[in-house]
Amino acid sequence: MADFTLSVEQKNLRELAHDFAEKEIRPVAWELDKEGTWPQAIIDKAHEVGLMNTHVPEEYGGPGLSYLDGCLIEEELSWGCSGIQTSLGANGLAAAPVHIGASHEVKREYFDELIGSPVLASFCLTEPDAGSDVSGMRTRARRQGDTYVLNGSKCFITNGGHASWFTVYAKTDPDAGHRGISAFLVRKDDTVVVDKKEDKMGQRASNTATITFNDTEVHARYLLGEENKGFKLAMMTLDRTRPGVAAMATGIARAALEFAIDYSKQRVQFGVPIAMHQAVQFMIADMATKVHLSRLATWNSAVLLDQGRRNTVESSHAKRFAADTAMEVTTDAVQVYGGYGFIKDYPVEKLMRDAKIMQLYEGTSQIQRLVIARETLLPRRVEQPAAATA
Numbered sequence: 001m002a003d004f005t006l007s008v009e010q011k012n013l014r015e016l017a018h019d020f021a022e023k024e025i026r027p028v029a030w031e032l033d034k035e036g037t038w039p040q041a042i043i044d045k046a047h048e049v050g051l052m053n054t055h056v057p058e059e060y061g062g063p064g065l066s067y068l069d070g071c072l073i074e075e076e077l078s079w080g081c082s083g084i085q086t087s088l089g090a091n092g093l094a095a096a097p098v099h100i101g102a103s104h105e106v107k108r109e110y111f112d113e114l115i116g117s118p119v120l121a122s123f124c125l126t127e128p129d130a131g132s133d134v135s136g137m138r139t140r141a142r143r144q145g146d147t148y149v150l151n152g153s154k155c156f157i158t159n160g161g162h163a164s165w166f167t168v169y170a171k172t173d174p175d176a177g178h179r180g181i182s183a184f185l186v187r188k189d190d191t192v193v194v195d196k197k198e199d200k201m202g203q204r205a206s207n208t209a210t211i212t213f214n215d216t217e218v219h220a221r222y223l224l225g226e227e228n229k230g231f232k233l234a235m236m237t238l239d240r241t242r243p244g245v246a247a248m249a250t251g252i253a254r255a256a257l258e259f260a261i262d263y264s265k266q267r268v269q270f271g272v273p274i275a276m277h278q279a280v281q282f283m284i285a286d287m288a289t290k291v292h293l294s295r296l297a298t299w300n301s302a303v304l305l306d307q308g309r310r311n312t313v314e315s316s317h318a319k320r321f322a323a324d325t326a327m328e329v330t331t332d333a334v335q336v337y338g339g340y341g342f343i344k345d346y347p348v349e350k351l352m353r354d355a356k357i358m359q360l361y362e363g364t365s366q367i368q369r370l371v372i373a374r375e376t377l378l379p380r381r382v383e384q385p386a387a388a389t390a
């Protein structure tokens with residue numbers, strides 16, 4: 001657990017992702033950000049070289065990479081552009097509940113699709129009146145014979161406008177709060193309407209949409225896990241995906257740190273490069289420490305998963321710390337650039353806008369603190385393997 005030495009394969013994987021970020025993502029990222037242009041060509045290429053769907057197990061034709069491997073890729077691609085990585089990585093979020101809760105046949109059907117071509121999937125939990133508190137969701141799933149019929153709207157859905165299928169959370173027992181939620185795998189058809197594409201502050205190349213289900217029929221074999229156990233499935237999913245968000249936040253912060261280092265060596269004020277002023281040096285030192293600790297917390301939360309151990313508090317530590325770090329470090333990078341940092345011709349203002357979402361999606365920084373407070377004040381006595389808590 002204490003040894004974070006990467007294997008040769010992991011170093012190669014990280015290099016592959018870094019090269020991809022440097023050659024395919026960075027050259028276009030700031031341009032795509034301007035108009036919020038969808039990065040289809042990059043998605044096609046990332047799929048081709050194997051940088052998507054990394055957690056699909058080998059038995060379903062995927063690479064079956066570890067969570068730590070996934071984090072290495074996510075940090076590098078987010079160093080390129082976290083908006084584009086959000087588009088590339090959302091399949092992992094949508095596929096996690098399928099991996100945990102679907103039958104072998106359903107996994108085969110849907111994972112084959114992900115591996116075969118660059119199709120996209122979305123994770124549909126949030127609703128207009130149910131964000132942090134998902135128990136307030138209104139989407140309903142009514143059982144009718146062998147099928148469930150879904151009605152309701154989900155908002156802020158990543159890749160929603162481009163997804164071929166969705167993992168959707170809906171109330172099967174509306175009076176039971178979070179104990180009345182079930183999860184379903186829903187294929188896009190005429191009853192599924194994409195209502196709105198959001199115009200966002202940051203991560204503008206990613207797609208964020210509202211999805212409405214109008215009498216959408218889903219066969220009972222596409223119920224994920226057990227009926228009314230969807231909340232637990234969602235929480236288990238987030239335990240698995242928050243290390244990836246933390247890795248993304250680390251990638252953004254690292255990019256900002258690198259830009260700030262380069263700029264501070266070039267920009268001359270009072271006759272010396274500003275890097276010679278101790279106030280700037282100390283800002284850079286603090287930025288470097290925070291990036292380093294973000295990565296350590298991220299890797300720690302991923303390795304626990306790879307060992308089959310519960311990582312709830314560690315993934316919240318990592319996500320909260322790395323997200324707040326991304327915001328702080330990108331803000332400091334703008335400070336190092338001075339007035340130029342505020343101008344769109346320079347790279348760091350985009351990073352500061354992109355960083356903000358890290359504190360919001362997959363549980364806000366406040367919600368991570370709630371998890372950490374609960375786990376710290378009322379620690380669980382017996383550590384269960386993660387898979388045994390389903």
Ligand SMILES: Cc1cc2nc3c(=O)[nH]c(=O)nc-3n(C[C@H](O)[C@H](O)[C@H](O)COP(=O)(O)OP(=O)(O)OC[C@H]3O[C@@H](n4cnc5c(N)ncnc54)[C@H](O)[C@@H]3O)c2cc1C
Pocket residue numbers: 122123124125126128130131132133155156157158159200208357360361362363364365366367370
């Ligand atoms: C770009 C983008 C992409 C997204 N992608 C997806 C996706 O793919 N799938 C999906 O399902 N959702 C997605 N989301 C939704 C995201 O997860 C939610 O926005 C987030 O969970 C917060 O919910 P909310 O926006 O309703 O804020 P609210 O829950 O209304 O929170 C508002 C504020 O109150 C605070 N707050 C709320 N409750 C508490 C509390 N108990 N204690 C302390 N503070 C509290 C919050 O931290 C926040 O600061 C996305 C959102 C965005 C913006």
